[in-house]
Amino acid sequence: MLDGEPLVRWHWLGDHLGYLAGLTGDHAVIALVPVLIGLLLAVPLGLACTRFPRLYQPLAAVFNVVYALPSLAVFVVLIPYTGLATRETVMVPLTCYALAVLLPTTVDGLRAVPEPVRQAATAMGYGPWHRLAAVELPAAVPYLIAGLRVAAVSSISLAAVGALVGRGGLGYLFVDGFQRTFPTPILAGIVLVALLALVCDLLLVAARRLLAPWAAEVAR
Amino acid sequence: MIRFEGAAKRHPDGTVAVRGLDLDVPAGRTTVLVGPSGCGKTTILRMVNRMVVPTGGRVLLDGTDVAELPAAQLRRGIGYVIQQAGLFPHRRVIDNVATVPRLLGWDRKRARARAAELLELVGLPPETARRYPAQLSGGQQQRVGVARALAADPPVLLMDEPFSAVDPLVRAGLQEELLRLQAELGKTVLFVTHDIEEAVRLGDRVVVLREHGEIAQLADPHTLLTAPADAGVAAFLGRDRGLRGLGLRPAADVPLAKLEPAYEDWKLTLDQDGRPEHWLRDGRPHPVPVFAPARDTLRAALDAAVLAPSGHAVAVDADGRAIGTASRAAVVAALADEGAQVNHAGR
Numbered sequence: 001m002l003d004g005e006p007l008v009r010w011h012w013l014g015d016h017l018g019y020l021a022g023l024t025g026d027h028a029v030i031a032l033v034p035v036l037i038g039l040l041l042a043v044p045l046g047l048a049c050t051r052f053p054r055l056y057q058p059l060a061a062v063f064n065v066v067y068a069l070p071s072l073a074v075f076v077v078l079i080p081y082t083g084l085a086t087r088e089t090v091m092v093p094l095t096c097y098a099l100a101v102l103l104p105t106t107v108d109g110l111r112a113v114p115e116p117v118r119q120a121a122t123a124m125g126y127g128p129w130h131r132l133a134a135v136e137l138p139a140a141v142p143y144l145i146a147g148l149r150v151a152a153v154s155s156i157s158l159a160a161v162g163a164l165v166g167r168g169g170l171g172y173l174f175v176d177g178f179q180r181t182f183p184t185p186i187l188a189g190i191v192l193v194a195l196l197a198l199v200c201d202l203l204l205v206a207a208r209r210l211l212a213p214w215a216a217e218v219a220r
Numbered sequence: 221m222i223r224f225e226g227a228a229k230r231h232p233d234g235t236v237a238v239r240g241l242d243l244d245v246p247a248g249r250t251t252v253l254v255g256p257s258g259c260g261k262t263t264i265l266r267m268v269n270r271m272v273v274p275t276g277g278r279v280l281l282d283g284t285d286v287a288e289l290p291a292a293q294l295r296r297g298i299g300y301v302i303q304q305a306g307l308f309p310h311r312r313v314i315d316n317v318a319t320v321p322r323l324l325g326w327d328r329k330r331a332r333a334r335a336a337e338l339l340e341l342v343g344l345p346p347e348t349a350r351r352y353p354a355q356l357s358g359g360q361q362q363r364v365g366v367a368r369a370l371a372a373d374p375p376v377l378l379m380d381e382p383f384s385a386v387d388p389l390v391r392a393g394l395q396e397e398l399l400r401l402q403a404e405l406g407k408t409v410l411f412v413t414h415d416i417e418e419a420v421r422l423g424d425r426v427v428v429l430r431e432h433g434e435i436a437q438l439a440d441p442h443t444l445l446t447a448p449a450d451a452g453v454a455a456f457l458g459r460d461r462g463l464r465g466l467g468l469r470p471a472a473d474v475p476l477a478k479l480e481p482a483y484e485d486w487k488l489t490l491d492q493d494g495r496p497e498h499w500l501r502d503g504r505p506h507p508v509p510v511f512a513p514a515r516d517t518l519r520a521a522l523d524a525a526v527l528a529p530s531g532h533a534v535a536v537d538a539d540g541r542a543i544g545t546a547s548r549a550a551v552v553a554a555l556a557d558e559g560a561q562v563n564h565a566g567r
Contacts, residue, residue, distance in 0.1 A: 127292060
């Protein structure tokens with residue numbers, strides 16, 4: 001940083017409130033829509049994996065490999081297909097990362113229903129689909145939400161990297177700040193990314209309280 | 221009534237679980253299937269609610285082939301209790317019990333009211349209703365499992381080793397509870413266990429199975445213990461089957477002697493209500509083994525006589541007050557009498 005440049009220029013923040021809010025909203029969409037899509041894919045894939053257990057290992061391996069790829073490299077590789085500075089360039093890999101986290105947690109959650117519970121449900125006259133909706137999915141909710149917490153926070157932080165391919169919500173503040181050697185937007189970006197992650201996590205904890213009150217009461 | 225007609229189960233890999241079973245399970249009674257693990261007893265049980273589909277023969281429930289009924293409808297009319305209870309972790313106890321009534325279309329209020337009745341019936345305090353299964357002990361979970369199976373008042377109850385996973389003391393309590401419930405409700409109970417003790421305790425009829433679901437003996441518990449069909453059954457019953465048979469006979473027939481001021485060196489002291497306190501010798505107190513003729517078995521009477529330091533078992537009434545004594549000789553004489561009568565009746 002340049003000598004004489006203060007760490008934070010408060011008036012810049014005051015002048016750019018609307019701009020910062022817009023970037024935050026943009027960031028939330030870029031980061032969280034992939035998590036949502038990941039969830040929508042993870043549940044049916046997880047169900048398929050519990051029904052056909054042989055599917056699980058290869059699928060998990062594929063997503064683990066994807067998860068291991070550096071995000072920036074993936075963004076760059078995708079540019080010819082999705083175009084520079086499009087949301088898809090960032091959101092496609094983020095969806096894969098979310099899925100890599102959510103698929104194992106979904107499968108774990110569905111498998112967490114003990115066999116006797118499944119059998120008791122069948123013996124009481126639940127058909128397979130009814131049992132899935134009434135017993136297995138509700139019992140998997142705490143696992144799903146635990147997975148969502150990890151996926152959401154990691155997606156919010158990875159989305160910041162997306163700015164390097166020209167698209168990027170709060171990540172743009174880092175690029176901007178570095179190019180102009182102007183620390184205020186960088187710090188604002190860091191704080192806002194952390195805040196967004198925190199708010200998301202708190203919302204998910206609240207969702208667990210609401211959807212799976214039993215998990216909290218049992219743990220007490 | 222449940223009737224097995226040549227019911228057989230061969231697995232896809234060719235192994236035979238049940239070769240071909242012919243068995244009538246009478247209505248309103250408890251029939252226990254007992255045998256070593258792998259004898260096919262659970263498979264037989266599951267043929268009734270079609271959790272296992274026979275590969276040969278058929279199973280009739282009140283004259284109807286169970287294969288002809290829609291599975292869900294069939295199962296909602298049959299209570300099913302399993303070893304690990306299998307309660308739904310995400311539902312409160314009351315809603316676990318209300319499951320089948322809800323499936324049958326009862327409204328929530330009525331189903332919960334019924335569930336509350338059943339929790340009381342199986343001896344669970346009302347505050348357990350709001351808990352989740354993981355907050356209960358193993359024995360309590362098993363009681364909830366029984367309540368859930370009974371919720372829609374099904375005429376048939378299938379029980380697959382329901383008490384095997386709890387400790388012996390709790391198990392004895394649950395068995396007693398089942399006997400009490402069954403005396404009250406008169407369900408058609410088909411009960412599976414590997415524990416011969418449990419079988420003779422709970423069964424009106426006991427079916428001893430060997431490999432491939434073949435019946436080695438079908439008898440009432442008393443006949444089973446006194447007259448096993450062959451050496452294999454006798455071996456399965458164990459060496460102390462004579463002693464266990466005493467556990468099926470009431471202690472009421474032991475003749476009681478009046479309380480004496482002293483028994484040779486021994487003196488029995490009572491508290492102010494007439495309950496036995498100590499056996500005294502040379503002023504030193506010893507414990508007093510007792511039995512209750514109105515409630516206990518001959519086995520308990522013999523046990524008390526064997527343990528009594530004075531050689532005299534003390535008989536007590538329902539309130540624990542001493543009503544007489546029985547010497548070892550008197551108890552043994554009662555055993556012999558009873559044995560003679562049973563043998564006679566058996567012929």
